[in-house]
Amino acid sequence: MMSTTNTNFVRVRFAPSPTGYLHIGGARTVLFNWLVARKAGGAFVLRIEDTDRTRHVEDSVQKILNDLRWLGLDWDEGPETGGGCGPYFQSERLDLYHKYIEQLLKSNRAYYALETPQMLTTMREQAEKAGGSFRYQRPDPLPTIAQAEAARADGASPVVRFKMPDQAITVVDDILGSVTIEPEQFDDLVIQKGDGFPTYHFACVVDDELMQITHVLRGQEHLMNTPKHIAMQEALGFRTPRYGHMPVIFNMSGTKMSKRDKEKAIKKGEPPPEIDVNDFRLAGYLPESIVNFIALLGWNPGDDREQFSLAELTEAFSMDRVGKTNAKFDRDKLRSFNTDWCARVTPERLLAAFTDYLTQVAAVTPTDDPGPDLPIAAAKRVLERSDSAMLTSVLGACAGFHTFPDVLKKAGFLFLDDDAIEFDPKAVKKVLTKNNGAGYAMLNVLQAKFESHENWSAEALEALVKQTCEEKDTKMGAVAQPIRVAVSGGTISPGIGETLALLGQEKTIARVKRCIEKHKATP
RNA sequence: GCCCCCAUCGUCUAGUGGCCUAGGAUACCGGCUUUUCAUGCCGGCGACAGGGGUUCGAGUCCCCUUGGGGGUGCCA
Numbered sequence: 001m002m003s004t005t006n007t008n009f010v011r012v013r014f015a016p017s018p019t020g021y022l023h024i025g026g027a028r029t030v031l032f033n034w035l036v037a038r039k040a041g042g043a044f045v046l047r048i049e050d051t052d053r054t055r056h057v058e059d060s061v062q063k064i065l066n067d068l069r070w071l072g073l074d075w076d077e078g079p080e081t082g083g084g085c086g087p088y089f090q091s092e093r094l095d096l097y098h099k100y101i102e103q104l105l106k107s108n109r110a111y112y113a114l115e116t117p118q119m120l121t122t123m124r125e126q127a128e129k130a131g132g133s134f135r136y137q138r139p140d141p142l143p144t145i146a147q148a149e150a151a152r153a154d155g156a157s158p159v160v161r162f163k164m165p166d167q168a169i170t171v172v173d174d175i176l177g178s179v180t181i182e183p184e185q186f187d188d189l190v191i192q193k194g195d196g197f198p199t200y201h202f203a204c205v206v207d208d209e210l211m212q213i214t215h216v217l218r219g220q221e222h223l224m225n226t227p228k229h230i231a232m233q234e235a236l237g238f239r240t241p242r243y244g245h246m247p248v249i250f251n252m253s254g255t256k257m258s259k260r261d262k263e264k265a266i267k268k269g270e271p272p273p274e275i276d277v278n279d280f281r282l283a284g285y286l287p288e289s290i291v292n293f294i295a296l297l298g299w300n301p302g303d304d305r306e307q308f309s310l311a312e313l314t315e316a317f318s319m320d321r322v323g324k325t326n327a328k329f330d331r332d333k334l335r336s337f338n339t340d341w342c343a344r345v346t347p348e349r350l351l352a353a354f355t356d357y358l359t360q361v362a363a364v365t366p367t368d369d370p371g372p373d374l375p376i377a378a379a380k381r382v383l384e385r386s387d388s389a390m391l392t393s394v395l396g397a398c399a400g401f402h403t404f405p406d407v408l409k410k411a412g413f414l415f416l417d418d419d420a421i422e423f424d425p426k427a428v429k430k431v432l433t434k435n436n437g438a439g440y441a442m443l444n445v446l447q448a449k450f451e452s453h454e455n456w457s458a459e460a461l462e463a464l465v466k467q468t469c470e471e472k473d474t475k476m477g478a479v480a481q482p483i484r485v486a487v488s489g490g491t492i493s494p495g496i497g498e499t500l501a502l503l504g505q506e507k508t509i510a511r512v513k514r515c516i517e518k519h520k521a522t523p
Numbered sequence: 524g525c526c527c528c529c530a531u532c533g534u535c536u537a538g539u540g541g542c543c544u545a546g547g548a549u550a551c552c553g554g555c556u557u558u559u560c561a562u563g564c565c566g567g568c569g570a571c572a573g574g575g576g577u578u579c580g581a582g583u584c585c586c587c588u589u590g591g592g593g594g595u596g597c598c599a
Binding site (some may be wrong): 015016017019049051052054055113115116117120121124128130131132133134135157159176179180181182184185186187189190191192193194195197199200201204219220221222223224225245247248250252254256293296297298300302303304305306323324325326327328329330332333334335336337339343398399400401402406409410427431462465466469475476477478479480481483484485488490491492493494495496497 | 525526527528530533534537546547557558560561562563593595596
């Protein structure tokens, strides 16, 4: 019989805490883990770390799952998928943690501690005043189990602390190399809270073992946690997975990208920056460009290539090309990536993404969140008044746009009621009123032509406009611009032939008429 | 304060001792294309944090300084 043990087997995980939407930095962590798994043909596990009941946010698991799906990152085991190592919610694994807590207690590698949070806070404040950092002093003698139970009966909530070994610990890191930390840097950490829940450190170590995680790829903010985890693994007889600590992503200002940036910007009256994956979705980005962009934040292929689909990333990715330096999140460059991707994907894909964008935006309740200025009304209107064929044409006509809101800005007027068109005074002055109303004169000529024109295709209309130019011995601008203003209220629109074809003959004529009449009413 | 990590154009980065008068992308500036807004194309500006070593030779190796970041929770 052959051994079926695969020595190369790879299992990685992403373990978010359900406190809101998926953060863009978290998205990069997922992506890299996902890539490691897919590259190796291993498993990608999703685990929900909901051990802090005070920070739990309703619906956030669903939100995170949605964000992952939108990005195209699937998981082999986890919520809604199941798997052989479940449950995948830590709050449903309490018995498991208790069992290992017992083991550590029995083997004298952990003990009950009776200080209250208030006492610890006071001690910390005192240590800070003294200019140093607080180190928890292991009690001597240690509280007995009987004492802990008595305290609990008394209404106290004893915690369990892990005895950190008195020896240096070396973290072998696939990204940073070896990092050795001296024992003085650690005190005995709490592994079970007063409410009986495990702390992050403990649950994480137990689950990584039980879920057979082979590689842990996480943010650099976890580097100093890793020695603690290694010490616990040793005490419990667990294996130590391979570790890799990735650089952190910052704002252009150098501050850490955080959800609070949004509130700050709103307070200052500025548009809030996109921070969570969902922000980018609502801002009209393609998941392709987000994935591509964050992949290049800390990883590169070693050559000049910059465009990568998920499949191409899977092919090209390798851990040894992950960098060590923190990166700033350059939204300008992301925008450029998005422009490229919008031009690159198939019309079908672009239509699907645009429809998703409109749907997501239309579903936002303005009172939900004092977020950015989302074109909610416009999105609803477009959804109601168009179909797939129309949207495909609109997207084609707007080719070259950066993000989906640009499409709405450029072609949104198509979906307005004719009498809802608002004329931009500047545009009116520049292209219609100027030169003794030459623009209006042109509109009068065009109106007659439009009424008798039969072939209402973009090409034919384009030809009609060009022909008018020749007749009047003038440039395109003198003909196209007045039409633009009449039909859209401003000077921005797709090519003039496409614009009119998309709008239709009836509406074109109605809008031109209305524009001329408005002028007569207020000369 | 203590511990740890990091350091190339504004930003993301290539660079693994001679291919480097440092390459690409983005941003910015200029030009071309053009019926508006974009796109596209061409060109330009722009960096090895500083100081010591090692070496025939250093962006690349070592040390110090400086700067940035992380940790120091009954958060994850």
